[in-house]
Amino acid sequence: MAVGDALGVGVSGLLAAQRALAAASHNIANVNTQGYSRQRVETGTNTPQFSGNGYIGTGVQANAVTRVYDAFLTTQVRTNTSANSQLQSYYGMASQVDNLLADSQAGLAPALQDFFNAVQGVANSPASIPARQVMLGNANALADRFHYFDRRLNELQSGVNTQITSAVTEMNSLASSIAKLNSTITTAQGSGSGQLPNDLLDQRDTLIAKLATHVAVTTVTQDDGAMNVFIGNGQVLVLAAQANTLSTTFNAFDPSRYEVSIKVGNITSAITDSLSGGTVGGLLDFRNNVLDSSQNVLGRIADGLATTFNAQHVAGQDLNGALGTNFFTAGTAQVLARAGSSPNTGSGVVSASISSISALTTSDYLLQNNAGTYTLTRLSDNTVTTLSSFPGTAATVDGITVSLSSGTINSGDSFRIQPTRNGAATIGVAVTDTKKIAAAAPIRTSATLANVGSGTVSSGTVLSASNANLQQAVTITFTSAT
Secondary structure (H helix, E strand, O other), X not given: OOOOOHHHHHHHHHXXXXXXXXXXXXXXXXXXXXXXXXXXXXXXXXXXXXXXXXXXXXXXXXXXXXXXXXXXXXXXXXXXXXXXXXXXXXXHHHHHXXXXXXXXXXXXXXXXXXXXXXXXXXXXXXXXXXXXXHHHHHHHHHHHHHHHHHHHHHHHHHHHHHHHHHHHHHHXXXXXXXXXXXXXXXXXXXXXXXXXXXXXXXXXHHHHHHHHOOOOEEEEXXXXXXXXXXXXXXXXXXXXXXXXXXXXXXXXXXXXXXXXXXXXXXXXXXXXXXXXXXXXXXXXXXXXXXXXXXXXXXXXXXXXXXXXXXXXXXXXXXXXXXXXXXXXXXXXXXXXXOOOOOOOOOOOEEEEEEOXXXXXXXXXXXXXXXXXXXXXXXXXXXXXXXXXXXXXXOEEEOOEEEEEEEOOOOOOOEEEEEOOOOHHHHOEEOOOOHHHOOOEOOOOOOOOXXXXXXXXXXXXXXXXXXXXXXXXXXXXXXXXXX
């Protein structure tokens, strides 16, 4: 181009305008494309030419096509999307538990009230067979209600497993697509003299945004344009063109409970405890903070009802004149030995029993042998109790008595103890005969027909039906010396 060539300068302006018009057309065409970022042409002056009078401008050129894009805002949107998905997932599951247990018509409270109303009916008319039949029917209905709630909570547990599995499958697909895009972007950026492939970057950002709806993610962009994606506490999901694989694995203690693991090379590691955000984070929060505690609370109510009512029932006397037996069957504490990929190496069998209903919490516990030091950790708040005499002597913590039934516990072995988890599932009515409802005091007093005196005897007062010495357990008052 000759110095000061007006025609050449004009052509450069037309070419730059043509590039800008093409970018504008591209923007309009993609107005409905998900994740698309508006593009614009960055222009700059051509290199001027020197003449005897100085440097003469040679027009304009299109230097680059850039995205109207803010990395900070994109990260904020991604973070808030993850948080919103977590809360939505948590709320959706938690509301099911709330609707199940708090229902004023079909919840637990109406069944309990009906049962105790029936108990009052028997107390008012102890000899009435119909009243006893009503009490027995309401007792069975109450046990059935506990069983129903336990089944529904277990169904929610299975639902959590299903949703985690589905989310993991989609996350693997997204991670694979991101890795492929990383490879394409790196190649395009290298062959384009460092110019960014804007449309490919938009596609990658869209995939990462979708990934963020499942779990919280962080990203780091390399110099070659590839973006590394991290989840949890820095676990690498995508490294340049390589995507690691997520999977669902069984919990080390409970095979009905799914965990999330990641495979890096030949090593598979559980990362459930480090995940947060997104639907997966919401599901895990729901399971740990709502579902588990709801099952434990429901079980504690069932165990408390059975134990307390049984204690009163065995203190009574039935219509046949026999002392009462347990009215309800109660559940037992559950102990789960660690299995899975790193099971216990010892042969120890640990048992647990409830020694005090009033001292029970709604937490699970972890029993561990740490180089000969035995500890019991309350998992709800991580309170650790050292069991100085265990396993030689049974240990009692929070109303739970733990003992070694057989075998030995090696260092590193651990057991998960669930005191009340099965309470709602196992409660039942032990009494089937209405005559065996022990609604009377366990003594009877009467005067024989052969008596010639005028003395009468009171009905008596029971001090302790469990006392082996009946002279101390019963007080009988004669109204006269004769």
